Amino acid sequence: MSPDATMTTTAIEKPGGPTALRHDPGAVRGPRRRPGRLRTLGLPYLLLLPALVLELLVHLVPMLIGIVMSFKELTQFFIRDWGTAPWAGLDNYAVSVDFHAPVGEALLNSFLTTCLFTLLSVGLCWLIGTAAAVFMQETFRGRGVLRALFLVPYALPVYAAVITWAFMFQRDNGLINHVLHDQLGLTDSPPFWLIGENSFVTLLVVSVWKGWPFAFLIVMAGLQNIPREIYEAAALDGAGVWQQIRRITLPSLRPVNQVLVLVLFLWTFNDFNTPFVLFGRAAPEAADLVSLHIYQSSFQTWNFGTGSAMSVLLLLFLLVVTGVYLTVTSRGRKSADA
Amino acid sequence: MPSHSRPAPRSPMAAPRSFLWSRAVFLTLLTGFVLLPVYVMVSSSLKPLADVSGKFQWIPSELTLTPYRDIWKTVPLADYFVNSLVVAGSATVCSVVIAVFAAYAVSRYAFRGKRVFTVTVLSTQMFPGILFLLPLFLIYVNIGNATGIALFGSRGGLILTYMTFSLPFSIWMLIGYFDSVPRDLDEAAKVDGCGPLGALFRVIVPAAVPGIVAVAVYAFMTAWGEVLFASVMTNDTTRTLAVGLQGYAGQNDVYWNQVMAASLVVSVPVVAGFLLLQRYLVTGLTAGAVK
Numbered sequence: 001m002s003p004d005a006t007m008t009t010t011a012i013e014k015p016g017g018p019t020a021l022r023h024d025p026g027a028v029r030g031p032r033r034r035p036g037r038l039r040t041l042g043l044p045y046l047l048l049l050p051a052l053v054l055e056l057l058v059h060l061v062p063m064l065i066g067i068v069m070s071f072k073e074l075t076q077f078f079i080r081d082w083g084t085a086p087w088a089g090l091d092n093y094a095v096s097v098d099f100h101a102p103v104g105e106a107l108l109n110s111f112l113t114t115c116l117f118t119l120l121s122v123g124l125c126w127l128i129g130t131a132a133a134v135f136m137q138e139t140f141r142g143r144g145v146l147r148a149l150f151l152v153p154y155a156l157p158v159y160a161a162v163i164t165w166a167f168m169f170q171r172d173n174g175l176i177n178h179v180l181h182d183q184l185g186l187t188d189s190p191p192f193w194l195i196g197e198n199s200f201v202t203l204l205v206v207s208v209w210k211g212w213p214f215a216f217l218i219v220m221a222g223l224q225n226i227p228r229e230i231y232e233a234a235a236l237d238g239a240g241v242w243q244q245i246r247r248i249t250l251p252s253l254r255p256v257n258q259v260l261v262l263v264l265f266l267w268t269f270n271d272f273n274t275p276f277v278l279f280g281r282a283a284p285e286a287a288d289l290v291s292l293h294i295y296q297s298s299f300q301t302w303n304f305g306t307g308s309a310m311s312v313l314l315l316l317f318l319l320v321v322t323g324v325y326l327t328v329t330s331r332g333r334k335s336a337d338a
Numbered sequence: 339m340p341s342h343s344r345p346a347p348r349s350p351m352a353a354p355r356s357f358l359w360s361r362a363v364f365l366t367l368l369t370g371f372v373l374l375p376v377y378v379m380v381s382s383s384l385k386p387l388a389d390v391s392g393k394f395q396w397i398p399s400e401l402t403l404t405p406y407r408d409i410w411k412t413v414p415l416a417d418y419f420v421n422s423l424v425v426a427g428s429a430t431v432c433s434v435v436i437a438v439f440a441a442y443a444v445s446r447y448a449f450r451g452k453r454v455f456t457v458t459v460l461s462t463q464m465f466p467g468i469l470f471l472l473p474l475f476l477i478y479v480n481i482g483n484a485t486g487i488a489l490f491g492s493r494g495g496l497i498l499t500y501m502t503f504s505l506p507f508s509i510w511m512l513i514g515y516f517d518s519v520p521r522d523l524d525e526a527a528k529v530d531g532c533g534p535l536g537a538l539f540r541v542i543v544p545a546a547v548p549g550i551v552a553v554a555v556y557a558f559m560t561a562w563g564e565v566l567f568a569s570v571m572t573n574d575t576t577r578t579l580a581v582g583l584q585g586y587a588g589q590n591d592v593y594w595n596q597v598m599a600a601s602l603v604v605s606v607p608v609v610a611g612f613l614l615l616q617r618y619l620v621t622g623l624t625a626g627a628v629k
Binding site: 148224314 | 566613
């Protein structure tokens with residue numbers, strides 16, 4: 001899937017749905033006994049109509065408007081009547097990617113931070129989730145309780161969980177410094193966790209805590225589709241547990257992993273909630289994830305034009321990564337199957 | 339429909355020591371990691387303010403329920419609660435109904451544009467929320483100016499927005515679930531005189547209840563926990579818990595015991611609901627998403 005292809009299909013094919021529909025309701029109300037061609041043709045579109053309208057209204061139209069906005073000089077004076085904002089050409093983009101000027105430099109820094117953060121967070125979430133699911137494949141006493149317990153971070157509302165972590169990472173009255181400094185004596189003075197360099201570690205810990213149960217859930221579901229007979233045959237051939245995991249379990253999870261890693265990547269890269277609740281509106285530089293960065297720079301300066309340009313750049317990046325990822329992993333899968 | 343809700347056991351052979359030890363160590367550490375914030379949340383919510391303002395204490399010096407009384411006064415938590423309930427509840431009901439119709443169409447009918455529809459809907463999942471936050475903000479403000487329908491700052495605008503958040507995943511999961519309901523069943527219902535909708539509601543929906551429950555749980559959790567749009571699109575009267583909870587930290591000193599008590603109170607409904615229904619989510623995922 002190339003970014004361009006998605007864009008054009010979105011723009012061209014979509015309006016075809018609703019237009020086609022306008023002819024159909026009559027057909028649906030037509031004589032009941034004689035299911036006409038039109039009726040059977042129109043019904044699926046009618047069923048899709050609500051979903052289509054919503055997706056158009058809340059996702060696709062705003063996205064197109066966002067792209068238009070990125071070419072406008074949309075400062076606070078034009079918010080009420082943004083149609084009158086003058087065109088800015090590529091100015092907003094030029095500002096965003098001028099890495100020698102403050103705006104571009106900050107965006108680049110935020111982007112690189114987000115990349116590193118995403119890489120580490122997705123890796124750890126996947127690793128912990130898979131290990132837990134594989135270890136819990138076989139029944140043992142207390143497995144059901146443990147499984148429910150492991151899903152708690154996933155079920156907790158983000159803000160409730162993250163605000164608790166924020167409390168734990170407080171410098172003077174938090175649990176982390178109490179353990180590290182007071183009880184273990186590892187540091188000379190209690191470090192700050194929510195400002196400065198350490199905030200990256202803080203963000204990573206919270207993100208992994210919150211994110212790994214999703215990997216666990218998906219891998220657990222994936223494990224259920226592995227036929228039992230394969231394990232039995234392997235056991236007959238004398239393969240031990242570790243070998244079974246390496247030779248059967250992990251390879252069987254490949255299709256599941258393809259989707260799981262992609263979803264984790266997109267969610268983590270776009271994560272806004274965690275840094276927002278953890279640090280407030282302005283995140284420290286070391287933990288300035290790109291979503292929060294765009295939000296902050298848009299609503300601080302009320303320059304929606306530049307904010308939109310940054311968002312479009314972000315979307316393009318995600319489309320390219322997703323496209324490359326799907327191409328590479330699908331090819332790898334095909335050649336492995338052959 | 340998948341009825342096996344437990345994983346296939348690996349082998350009848352006894353597991354070696356190395357495996358059992360690694361498992362015990364790993365799962366113990368992980369349990370500690372998972373439980374630590376839960377313990378902090380529960381224990382701190384029962385502490386007097388002095389305990390949470392000074393050095394952290396593993397054991398509360400005394401247990402008190404006053405934070406649970408005070409949380410309702412420090413900020414209008416009850417109002418936020420009602421707002422969250424109304425918004426998340428309405429968004430869930432609407433999005434589940436819409437997803438059922440859409441998934442039925444994709445699962446049971448061949449039509450032009452089917453692939454475009456599924457790909458487009460799924461790909462909206464990858465858009466950064468920030469990308470359509472700004473335009474949606476403008477659209478809602480301008481619709482309000484032009485028609486007088488207040489979408490910006492109202493519950494209605496938030497409901498409309500949240501409905502679409504869970505929609506792609508819900509449709510995707512329900513397609514898989516509906517596909518696993520044998521077609522013979524709805525064909526038979528049609529022969530018996532049911533219309534297409536009759537077949538949907540009398541045959542397919544009852545057979546897919548676990549999937550629908552799973553989707554509803556997911557939709558509710560998504561709406562209940564959303565922060566970004568709630569922080570921009572609500573005002574003092576429509577504020578939801580996601581934003582309202584930060585009100586405890588507004589002043590110079592933070593009432594951490596109240597923050598923890600309030601966090602616990604807003605978490606209980608979703609966590610309880612999720613844990614009760616989680617096995618449907620796993621079955622739903624097995625049938626739908628993971629294939």
